[in-house]
Amino acid sequence: MTSKTAVKxxxxxxxxxxxxxxxxxxxxxxxxxIEVFLKPFSLQGIRMLSGNKPPGTVKNKLxxxxxxxxxxxxxxxxxxxxxKDFMEMIEHENSDNAMKLLLxxxxxxxxxxxxxxxEFWKRxxxxxxxxxxxxxxEKVLAASEIENPSKYIDRIDSSSAMxxxxxxxxxxxxxxxxxxxxxIVNKDGEEHAFFGSDRLHLIAQLIGEKFTDGxxxxxxx
Amino acid sequence: MTSKTAVKxxxxxxxxxxxxxxxxxxxxxxxxxIEVFLKPFSLQGIRMLSGNKPPGTVKNKLxxxxxxxxxxxxxxxxxxxxxKDFMEMIEHENSDNAMKLLLxxxxxxxxxxxxxxxEFWKRxxxxxxxxxxxxxxEKVLAASEIENPSKYIDRIDSSSAMxxxxxxxxxxxxxxxxxxxxxIVNKDGEEHAFFGSDRLHLIAQLIGEKFTDGxxxxxxx
Numbered sequence: 001m002t003s004k005t006a007v008k009x010x011x012x013x014x015x016x017x018x019x020x021x022x023x024x025x026x027x028x029x030x031x032x033x034i035e036v037f038l039k040p041f042s043l044q045g046i047r048m049l050s051g052n053k054p055p056g057t058v059k060n061k062l063x064x065x066x067x068x069x070x071x072x073x074x075x076x077x078x079x080x081x082x083x084k085d086f087m088e089m090i091e092h093e094n095s096d097n098a099m100k101l102l103l104x105x106x107x108x109x110x111x112x113x114x115x116x117x118x119e120f121w122k123r124x125x126x127x128x129x130x131x132x133x134x135x136x137x138e139k140v141l142a143a144s145e146i147e148n149p150s151k152y153i154d155r156i157d158s159s160s161a162m163x164x165x166x167x168x169x170x171x172x173x174x175x176x177x178x179x180x181x182x183x184i185v186n187k188d189g190e191e192h193a194f195f196g197s198d199r200l201h202l203i204a205q206l207i208g209e210k211f212t213d214g215x216x217x218x219x220x221x
Numbered sequence: 222m223t224s225k226t227a228v229k230x231x232x233x234x235x236x237x238x239x240x241x242x243x244x245x246x247x248x249x250x251x252x253x254x255i256e257v258f259l260k261p262f263s264l265q266g267i268r269m270l271s272g273n274k275p276p277g278t279v280k281n282k283l284x285x286x287x288x289x290x291x292x293x294x295x296x297x298x299x300x301x302x303x304x305k306d307f308m309e310m311i312e313h314e315n316s317d318n319a320m321k322l323l324l325x326x327x328x329x330x331x332x333x334x335x336x337x338x339x340e341f342w343k344r345x346x347x348x349x350x351x352x353x354x355x356x357x358x359e360k361v362l363a364a365s366e367i368e369n370p371s372k373y374i375d376r377i378d379s380s381s382a383m384x385x386x387x388x389x390x391x392x393x394x395x396x397x398x399x400x401x402x403x404x405i406v407n408k409d410g411e412e413h414a415f416f417g418s419d420r421l422h423l424i425a426q427l428i429g430e431k432f433t434d435g436x437x438x439x440x441x442x
Binding site: 050051052058059060061063064067068071072074075173176177178192193194195196198199200201202205206210211212213214 | 271272273279280281282284285288289292293295296394397398399413414415416417419420421422423426427431432433434435
């Protein structure tokens with residue numbers, strides 16, 4: 001039996017702020033008594049089901065987001081680099097298959113989920129490459145040192161993969177999700193939901209800890 | 222000549238997150254080498270001119286915001302209490318006259334701007350009272366211990382008050398604003414814009430300081 005606080009991170013690799021939350025929480029596992037449970041889900045599904053719109057409709061928001069991501073890079077020692085046409089990429093690039101692949105990896109090779117997720121983010125959010133074609137999946141699995149990639153890629157269209165994606169998306173929606181990242185902290189049997197990558201000071205407060213800095217010594221890029 | 226970093230806070234009392242940023246920055250003046258310049262502006266004007274929509278259109282966002290404000294209360298030792306019909310209030314309550322009154326106060330009684338701003342927030346965001354009628358203004362000025370209230374209230378409709386509101390709103394818009402609070406940090410002659418009440422760790426990083434906690438010892442409520 002563990003005394004660690006369970007923290008569920010619902011994320012989608014199409015979302016750069018999901019990446020920030022992912023690295024942040026994985027690092028804070030070293031200094032806070034938390035255990036992070038990774039929950040790949042579908043941001044597109046969340047948006048459709050909650051009726052939320054992507055942020056790209058207001059020009060000033062877009063400009064701001066690019067600066068804000070750059071500053072997050074510096075704080076967390078990350079390498080997020082949005083392509084110039086990134087709104088178009090986000091709008092047209094569908095990440096549902098990538099998320100299904102990650103769910104298959106989580107089931108079959110759970111120790112590889114972290115690196116495979118990071119390789120997807122690096123692909124789209126550092127290198128500006130697509131993440132929806134078979135060749136993209138092959139490159140991500142190769143970079144993650146996962147052998148027999150076809151074994152996993154071939155199952156993306158299976159109904160079981162679809163079910164896994166639906167289950168996680170539905171679970172997030174049931175706790176009030178309207179975007180990504182979506183974080184659930186289970187404290188004394190009660191669930192506390194946090195949206196975004198910038199609520200670590202509030203999560204710290206909830207669990208009686210301090211949000212100190214970017215813990216760049218644990219950077220994995 | 223001062224070596225303090227200039228921080229401009231654009232705020233509107235219709236926005237509870239503006240209140241969080243206001244209290245946060247005023248407290249961090251005690252521990253960071255910053256000087257905060259208060260800039261009352263029009264959130265409605267910013268929304269219209271940037272094409273941004275208020276957050277109330279997605280139900281899950283609303284529910285989340287109420288929880289999030291409650292947690293901010295605890296972190297900052299504040300007393301934000303949204304009325305049950307608060308979206309309706311935000312939609313229908315126009316704060317432009319309140320902001321014009323604050324700009325008149327800033328010009329004539331600058332030492333009273335902080336308390337008068339806080340009294341407006343307490344009125345709408347602690348007590349659920351309107352902030353747009355003459356009687357509201359009288360109560361806010363009385364609570365702020367400002368004598369001869371009519372002297373200031375009578376000037377709300379003047380073109381000079383309108384000009385002040387327009388100037389601040391335009392200045393924020395020119396730096397990319399799309400919502401409130403909007404914070405401009407002037408570092409080595411360069412302007413850095415921050416949106417929201419949750420970027421203190423990034424502001425800290427920019428100026429070489431640390432965001433530590435809610436500094437509740439400086440709470441003024």
